[in-house]
Amino acid sequence: MSSHREAPGISKDPVADNTDTYAFVSPDHPDTVTFITNYIPLEEPAGGPNFYEFGTEVLYEIHVDNDADADADISFQFTFDTKLRDPDTFLYNTGQITSLDSTAWNRRQFYTLAVAYQKDSDNPQVIASNLPCPPCNIGPRSTPEYAQLARAATIDLGSRMRVFAGQRAEGFYVDLGSIFDLGALRPFQNLHVIPMPAAPGVNATRHANVHTIALQVPIAMLTRNQTRPTDVNDPNAVLGIWASASRRRVRVREDGAEDQETGPWMQVSRLGNPLFNEVIVPMGEKDRWNSLPPASDNQFVQYVQHPELARLLPVLYPGSTFANLKTLTASRADLVAILLTGLPSGVVSNFQNYTGSTYADMLRLNVAVPPASNPNTLGVIGGDLAGFPNGRRVIDDVVTIELRAIAGLTYPLVDSSYKPDAAAGAVTDGLTAPNSGVTFLDHFPYLDVPHDGFHTPAH
Amino acid sequence: MAKLTRRAFISTAGAVTGAAALSVAGPGIAAAAALSPAGTGPLPDEPVVAYVRDPKAGALSVMVGKREVTVKDRALVQRIVDAGR
Numbered sequence: 206m207s208s209h210r211e212a213p214g215i216s217k218d219p220v221a222d223n224t225d226t227y228a229f230v231s232p233d234h235p236d237t238v239t240f241i242t243n244y245i246p247l248e249e250p251a252g253g254p255n256f257y258e259f260g261t262e263v264l265y266e267i268h269v270d271n272d273a274d275a276d277a278d279i280s281f282q283f284t285f286d287t288k289l290r291d292p293d294t295f296l297y298n299t300g301q302i303t304s305l306d307s308t309a310w311n312r313r314q315f316y317t318l319a320v321a322y323q324k325d326s327d328n329p330q331v332i333a334s335n336l337p338c339p340p341c342n343i344g345p346r347s348t349p350e351y352a353q354l355a356r357a358a359t360i361d362l363g364s365r366m367r368v369f370a371g372q373r374a375e376g377f378y379v380d381l382g383s384i385f386d387l388g389a390l391r392p393f394q395n396l397h398v399i400p401m402p403a404a405p406g407v408n409a410t411r412h413a414n415v416h417t418i419a420l421q422v423p424i425a426m427l428t429r430n431q432t433r434p435t436d437v438n439d440p441n442a443v444l445g446i447w448a449s450a451s452r453r454r455v456r457v458r459e460d461g462a463e464d465q466e467t468g469p470w471m472q473v474s475r476l477g478n479p480l481f482n483e484v485i486v487p488m489g490e491k492d493r494w495n496s497l498p499p500a501s502d503n504q505f506v507q508y509v510q511h512p513e514l515a516r517l518l519p520v521l522y523p524g525s526t527f528a529n530l531k532t533l534t535a536s537r538a539d540l541v542a543i544l545l546t547g548l549p550s551g552v553v554s555n556f557q558n559y560t561g562s563t564y565a566d567m568l569r570l571n572v573a574v575p576p577a578s579n580p581n582t583l584g585v586i587g588g589d590l591a592g593f594p595n596g597r598r599v600i601d602d603v604v605t606i607e608l609r610a611i612a613g614l615t616y617p618l619v620d621s622s623y624k625p626d627a628a629a630g631a632v633t634d635g636l637t638a639p640n641s642g643v644t645f646l647d648h649f650p651y652l653d654v655p656h657d658g659f660h661t662p663a664h
Numbered sequence: 665m666a667k668l669t670r671r672a673f674i675s676t677a678g679a680v681t682g683a684a685a686l687s688v689a690g691p692g693i694a695a696a697a698a699l700s701p702a703g704t705g706p707l708p709d710e711p712v713v714a715y716v717r718d719p720k721a722g723a724l725s726v727m728v729g730k731r732e733v734t735v736k737d738r739a740l741v742q743r744i745v746d747a748g749r
Contacts, residue, residue, distance in 0.1 A: 453730075454727060454732060455713045455715065455727055457711070457713065465711045465713075467710065467711055467712070467713050467727045467728070467729065467730075468713065468725075468727035468730070468731075468732050469727075469730050469731065469732050470730065
């Protein structure tokens with residue numbers, strides 16, 4: 206998956222497991238950027254009585270690099286507290302939750318949002334505190350007007366900033382069951398080395414929820430020169446973006462009391478481009494990668510230059526399917542540009558998201574590209590410059606985009622003599638935003654209301 | 665000697681922070697200097713954890729709040745190791 210349970214260590218710490226990160230110019234407020242970063246993979250909506258919540262000893266962050274050095278210039282920090290009304294009941298709620306301060310809601314979460322600037326990163330400034338999260342979507346008796354309830358948890362912070370933190374429906378669609386079964390893609394599995402009849406894709410995350418942190422910020426508060434660029438070639442227009450989760454260095458289990466956590470924050474999860482740690486970084490390096498900042502990614506560039514999946518595709522789909530890919534042994538400068546440096550001017554007409562020669566896994570968003578009036582879920586390779594890898598929108602079909610890129614579709618960007626296999630332009634897990642069963646909102650926080658536990662997966 | 669419990673480990677580590685004459689390595693120099701003179705600094709209200717990653721190196725990490733200070737003191741490390749026996 207994008208980054209759900211993608212590394213051995215973080216798979217055992219779900220509340221800190223960063224699953225997807227998005228950054229895009231807000232389609233309904235194009236003078237702002239929306240950041241979305243999700244945690245807690247594969248939430249089963251009926252998973253009570255201790256329903257899902259953010260970690261209270263986790264530092265969640267969204268980082269922005271605005272001067273092309275892959276270091277965070279702005280870090281938005283989120284920390285959470287849990288308040289228990291009645292410790293003498295086992296219930297999450299003792300009646301209907303009709304408002305965010307409903308007395309029937311027993312276990313609530315609140316958070317503090319702060320911002321740290323690189324020049325003074327040890328002294329983050331609190332933007333707002335005691336901000337309420339909505340409850341999990343339990344069912345029609347406990348949370349009868351859920352959409353309205355959750356809407357109250359979208360907080361207007363002033364200065365055209367808004368924030369939301371709480372449960373949402375998973376928006377990342379992928380045929381996990383097939384892909385992890387020896388790299389099978391159902392629409393093409395008749396060509397697989399272990400063939401089966403071709404079939405439509407199955408969205409494994411269709412009924413899953415996640416915990417979302419969404420933040421909308423004016424572009425002029427993010428760029429290095431504090432303007433809203435309109436020229437795509439303006440170097441101020443490109444933002445590098447990633448998210449992370451950190452835990453304190455030490456946790457001491459107490460006898461009959463709350464555990465003690467102390468020491469500096471240590472990063473345990475990070476996420477820029479979807480699928481980077483999942484598919485590019487080998488198993489033995491994944492935990493270490495999660496602990497490092499993007500500016501350290503020169504250590505991993507060889508896995509981008511020679512991705513394992515590109516070697517596997519011709520083996521899994523033998524014969525002529527990936528005949529040209531099989532001969533492509535050169536360093537994949539196309540993937541390095543897409544994932545680690547951004548695309549310089551002149552590669553794609555009227556577009557660049559280059560952040561210099563420092564190899565760093567970040568989303569790179571050119572904020573001078575306006576939102577698309579008719580978005581193409583294949584983003585830049587589909588001719589839509591407002592989509593991945595120009596940042597990432599919730600609708601973007603990142604599985605297909607990255608599959609095709611790794612299969613060789615984008616290699617002609619750096620070597621016009623290379624002819625991609627026909628399969629490279631067709632390969633997909635068979636899912637698109639419309640056929641995946643996933644729905645999105647056309648407004649903040651863009652990810653839809655979470656599935657409720659009463660109906661899911663019953664219908 | 666009685667087995668060192670987790671709680672006792674914390675209180676032992678706390679005493680270490682307040683009492684030892686320290687030579688400091690790494691980025692925590694300023695933080696450690698504030699603890700001098702030995703034995704007279706105020707004791708923190710929060711737990712203090714001392715971590716001896718490699719006893720043979722004679723160094724320990726002291727964590728107070730969000731700070732971490734690396735202390736190089738072979739005698740102190742030896743006393744901690746002895747306390748755990």
